[in-house]
Amino acid sequence: EGQLAVYNYGGGPCYRCLFPRPPPPDTVTNCADGGVLGVVTGIIGCMQALEVLKIASGMGSSFSQYMLMFDALEGRFRNIKLRPKKPDCAVCGDKPSITCLQDYEAFCGSSATDKCRALRLLPSQDRISVQQYKELLDEQVPHVLLDVRPQVEVDICRLEHAVHIPLSKLEEKNEESLQYLQKIICREKQRTDDPTSLPVYVVCKLGNDSQKAVKILQELPAKEFGSVLAKDIKGGLMAWATKIDLTFPQY
Ligand SMILES: [Zn+2]
CATH class of the missing domain: 3.40.250.10 (Rhodanese-like domain)
Structure with missing residues (x-):
């Protein structure tokens, strides 16, 4: 399964509008354990590149308010409408409280890469x-x-x-x-x-x-x-x- 969306673009929501808080780190799987079907990332990667070209050339993106979902097993594409931008979003809202990059490893409680993804559950x-x-x-x-x-x-x-x-x-x-x-x-x-x-x-x-x-x-x-x-x-x-x-x- 693959997903594609363009966040914080053309009046659409940012990622934090949809996910204000990270899930508990021990509930998040990683690519090494979950497995990745390389072909699916290839398909979604090509579509990402296409959206980049559309945005860079001023044509705009088709996915600022929609998310494309690709079901590789069924061979099916589907677009779902995203929830709108939140006026009280901490990043893109009317009174943002987060105005610079955070320490995301501290915020999410796990490292950003798969290779050394280390939980810190114990003292x-x-x-x-x-x-x-x-x-x-x-x-x-x-x-x-x-x-x-x-x-x-x-x-x-x-x-x-x-x-x-x-x-x-x-x-x-x-x-x-x-x-x-x-x-x-x-x-x-x-x-x-x-x-x-x-x-x-x-x-x-x-x-x-x-x-x-x-x-x-x-x-x-x-x-x-x-x-x-x-x-x-x-x-x-x-x-x-x-x-x-x-x-x-x-x-
Ligand atoms: Zn937002």
């Missing part, structure tokens, strides 16, 4: 680096490593000693998965001198889903799970692959 004391994780692995510090990636990604590569529970199972509080985790934690606790706080390190591909998982683990009932000291591994397995083990597959 720094709840996160460790791959180097720190490698150190405690070398020192054989008792812990549980929890991999929360989908099965299809675990099939590509994994750290051998990791326990696998996909984030989706944690999010739905899947009973079987939680019991499994509880069992693993209990087993590891029996092997340590300090049974009160066994660290659970959570890893995913890039270090975004692992933060969501840590938040879920931190809210688990203390009665069953004791005090779980959950932390996420910053940058995930791809950081592991570039900084610790260069033979680890990247995908």
Whole structure:
């Protein structure tokens, strides 16, 4: 699916008229995870170029008040009318409060590019680096490593000693998965001198889903799970692959 609109042009709405506030960063997917069908961006890209030429030559744009939607699967184009410009818009309204470029990474809570798109859901004391994780692995510090990636990604590569529970199972509080985790934690606790706080390190591909998982683990009932000291591994397995083990597959 592709979309095309020209914002803040010819009396039409600006982007902020339609979306005054960004959605929570953890609800926004990215191209690397969501996937991109290159041909669709090619089709929409050509139409964008056409609108640029029309605007530059003074012919105006067909999409200042309309959005073109392209359904690649059905092979169908459709135009929908956009909501009009908002008089109280913070950017293009009668009394704008935003008159210069904002720090959009701070505003949206995530980085602007896909390549290093990093969520910041956890405070720094709840996160460790791959180097720190490698150190405690070398020192054989008792812990549980929890991999929360989908099965299809675990099939590509994994750290051998990791326990696998996909984030989706944690999010739905899947009973079987939680019991499994509880069992693993209990087993590891029996092997340590300090049974009160066994660290659970959570890893995913890039270090975004692992933060969501840590938040879920931190809210688990203390009665069953004791005090779980959950932390996420910053940058995930791809950081592991570039900084610790260069033979680890990247995908
Ligand atoms: Zn506006």
